[in-house]
Amino acid sequence: MIKELPKLNYAFDALEPYIDTQTMEVHYTKHHKTYLDKLTMAITGTPLENMELEDILMSPEAIDENIRTAVINNGGGVFNHNFFWSVIGPAKSTGPDGMLLEKINGTFGSFDMFKEEFTKSALGLFGSGWTWLVQDKEGNVKIMNTQNQASPISEGYKPLLALDVWEHAYYLKYQNRRADYITNWWNIVDWANITL
Numbered sequence: 001m002i003k004e005l006p007k008l009n010y011a012f013d014a015l016e017p018y019i020d021t022q023t024m025e026v027h028y029t030k031h032h033k034t035y036l037d038k039l040t041m042a043i044t045g046t047p048l049e050n051m052e053l054e055d056i057l058m059s060p061e062a063i064d065e066n067i068r069t070a071v072i073n074n075g076g077g078v079f080n081h082n083f084f085w086s087v088i089g090p091a092k093s094t095g096p097d098g099m100l101l102e103k104i105n106g107t108f109g110s111f112d113m114f115k116e117e118f119t120k121s122a123l124g125l126f127g128s129g130w131t132w133l134v135q136d137k138e139g140n141v142k143i144m145n146t147q148n149q150a151s152p153i154s155e156g157y158k159p160l161l162a163l164d165v166w167e168h169a170y171y172l173k174y175q176n177r178r179a180d181y182i183t184n185w186w187n188i189v190d191w192a193n194i195t196l
């Protein structure tokens with residue numbers, strides 16, 4: 001089980017001006033940390049303590065009912081943020097290539113059309129949640145939203161790309177302007193770290 005926050009490969013100010021330093025710091029040291037603390041609290045002394053987080057979230061129905069909601073919310077919060085930090089970064093990569101680009105082109109028509117559809121999905125998400133590019137067991141890619149901290153791995157999907165659409169991810173800089181946050185976020189997607 002995860003006991004610590006993952007080490008970020010970049011500084012809190014490295015994603016400026018697209019994501020501001022204060023948002024990064026609060027997001028990582030407060031929000032992400034709180035999910036980890038609450039997850040630890042929920043599973044300490046239970047058999048889940050010795051399991052991998054991925055394995056727990058892949059079979060949510062197997063979690064003891066008394067702690068299921070806490071584990072899904074906080075374990076999902078840990079997993080989703082770990083993943084989110086890994087697919088963004090200061091490296092200026094312009095887009096996917098190779099097999100991933102082929103899949104995106106084949107599914108959405110073009111990279112631009114994919115971005116448009118992904119953005120639309122994120123803008124349409126009501127309340128708090130995430131927008132994802134995921135791959136199913138047959139290898140197909142698709143865009144999906146999840147509510148709150150639900151994770152696509154609980155539905156059998158492999159996450160390829162994640163956008164945190166919770167207000168805590170953008171409110172300090174963008175307030176209610178979610179569209180501006182998303183537009184700018186594309187600049188910090190680190191495509192080199194995204195693999196099928």
Ligand code: MN
Pocket residue numbers: 027031081164166168169
């Ligand atoms: Mn978040």
